[in-house]
Amino acid sequence: MDWSLRACGRHGHVTYAPDEEALRSRLRAETALGEAWRCLRCGDFTVGPPRGAGPAGAAPVVLRGRALRDAAVLRLIAVFRWxxxxxxxxxxxxxxxxxxxxxxxxxxxxxxxxxxxxxxxxxxxxxxxxxxxxxxxxxxxxxxxxxxxxxxxxxxxxxxxxxxxxxxWLLRRWGEYFSVIVTSVFIPVEIYEIAEKVSPFRIVILVINIAAVLYIALSKRLFGLRGGRAAYESERHEASLLEVEQAGLTMARRDHGPTRPTGHP
Structure with missing residues (x-):
């Protein structure tokens, strides 16, 4: 499943016009129907004006691909809790x-x-x-x-x-820590209940809770796991289309050398 296209189909494309001209030109295209802007989530061009504009650093960090799948799993766990x-x-x-x-x-x-x-x-x-x-x-x-x-x-x-x-549900980092701590506290109680009386229902609930703790802690790099918060934030920005375009622009400038200013003697 293409999670990015699925999210765009439900919520619409996320387009943004950065102030930096070089970067702006990589996200904009002219078509027979008018200007088109590249979606920061799915990467497709969509006709019409951008939904946002401003400095590249102020662009929204949009969940894409794996991050969208992780968000769907977390919200499924939230529904289970409710x-x-x-x-x-x-x-x-x-x-x-x-x-x-x-x-x-x-x-x-x-x-x-x-x-x-x-x-x-x-x-x-x-x-x-x-x-x-x-x-x-x-x-x-x-x-x-x-x-x-x-x-x-x-x-x-x-x-x-x-x-x-x-x-x-709100995909807050405190919610992820809260979930791991609260669920972990009750795992010994569930193990004790199974030791008292084994039942398929209790075993399934225990397996679900252990899987939820491991999934959230590892995928979100909680408690310093897999590089901690710094690695998590770096992964989020690396997945951002705008970050990818900026990196591509930097590499292009590095390969071709600095551009000489024009319009001056």
Missing amino acids: AKVVLLIAGAYGVWRFRVHHDAVRRAFDQDLPLVQPLAHKLGWHLDQSGVVHTLRTALTARTTTLTWIFLALLALAALLLTEGIGL
């Missing part, structure tokens, strides 16, 4: 509602469970040994204070994941 936020908020709401009606629910459970016993025996289901029933009894015996702390913990975790998703 899906977990929705589940956590739903869980927090359920805990809060249960906290409010805690005593009534416990009384109903104690009164109705014996009524289910005969049917459960016929089905070969031993309620006393059921993990579901044991979990329900544990929850029903929890104190109101404990339920309040669980409610607050779920909201705090939802806030963390919401912040992480926002940072990743």
Whole structure:
């Protein structure tokens, strides 16, 4: 997939007219339909006036190629985090509602469970040994204070994941650091849960989180990896079409020597 063309198809071309005449001439062309400017993202010429103008140093650094693919992956991770936020908020709401009606629910459970016993025996289901029933009894015996702390913990975790998703969606570097740190903190907990009870779902979630941490840390050169921030910024600018054109212009001047000024005796 050509990520640059895909982005231009969705958001339009990014054209820019630098003030430097030599560089300007490399990005501009005359056609039968009028002037055309080279897109800084996909490299194609598009007819019409440029969308921006000014010094070359002020030109936008447009994501191209691999950088666009990385952005799509980060935003996919952000959507995954927001899906977990929705589940956590739903869980927090359920805990809060249960906290409010805690005593009534416990009384109903104690009164109705014996009524289910005969049917459960016929089905070969031993309620006393059921993990579901044991979990329900544990929850029903929890104190109101404990339920309040669980409610607050779920909201705090939802806030963390919401912040992480926002940072990743906006492609902010602090969001990438935040994501790696938060996700890494919960990996030991997930490993412990798998050690307690192995399930395909838990294994898949663990693999996804480990892959996300490694991908973000390595591709974005976090914590000094692969040259750190300096190498990351250099890679971004090297991928910029305007930077490529400037480098080509510099090499051309170096090969042909300095241009002698004209118009003076």
